[in-house]
Amino acid sequence: MRILILGPQGSGKGTQAKRIAAQRSLPHVATGDNLRAAVADGSELGRRVQPILERGDLVPDDLMIDLIRDRLDREDAFVLDGFPRTLPQAEALDAMLAEIGKPLDAVLLLEVDDEVAVGRLEARAAEEGRTDDSPEVIANRLRLYHQLTEPVVERYRAKGMLLPVDGEGTMDEVAEEIAVALENVGVASR
Numbered sequence: 001m002r003i004l005i006l007g008p009q010g011s012g013k014g015t016q017a018k019r020i021a022a023q024r025s026l027p028h029v030a031t032g033d034n035l036r037a038a039v040a041d042g043s044e045l046g047r048r049v050q051p052i053l054e055r056g057d058l059v060p061d062d063l064m065i066d067l068i069r070d071r072l073d074r075e076d077a078f079v080l081d082g083f084p085r086t087l088p089q090a091e092a093l094d095a096m097l098a099e100i101g102k103p104l105d106a107v108l109l110l111e112v113d114d115e116v117a118v119g120r121l122e123a124r125a126a127e128e129g130r131t132d133d134s135p136e137v138i139a140n141r142l143r144l145y146h147q148l149t150e151p152v153v154e155r156y157r158a159k160g161m162l163l164p165v166d167g168e169g170t171m172d173e174v175a176e177e178i179a180v181a182l183e184n185v186g187v188a189s190r
């Protein structure tokens, strides 16, 4: 099963993606986690992307597309989180999955208002101290989401693939809504 999860920063996308992956024994492919691991390792990739992550900007499309192609080539099933974030990334993803005969089964969208998102991100900043959770950087990440990632949402909506879910409930409520949305399109719970 191949599931893509979309949603703004602070929508709980990472948390829900991890839950879906654990419940269904799928690998959780999270580009943000991969990039932060590269930074922590001090690899060449990490050194290149560190300043980009700190500003809350986006890593260049060609670099992201190469990284994700390598990974998805090796996986038959996955929960994809953090990619695609731009239309060129979405086009590349659809093309590469078509080429290897592994189309997406479902595209989830976690919907939350900006105010809710900002509140959650500020709370997380206090708890985890992520360097990209300062108010200015949060604003930049949300701005880029609206400008560059919402067209990706519209692309999957136009294809009839989008499953919107209200992301403003508790973690358990949102997980339940996701399970219902997936069942409705015939993606069984296990």
Ligand code: ADP
Residues within 6 Å of the ligand: 008, 009, 010, 031, 032, 033, 035, 052, 053, 056, 057, 058, 059, 060, 064, 081, 082, 083, 084, 085, 089, 132, 141
């Ligand atoms: P969030 O969704 O909260 O911004 P992520 O953990 O998904 O957090 O991503 C953290 C950072 O990693 C992003 O702000 C961006 O700099 C970089 N990044 C992750 N995925 C991509 C992508 N697909 N394209 C470009 N940059 C990305």
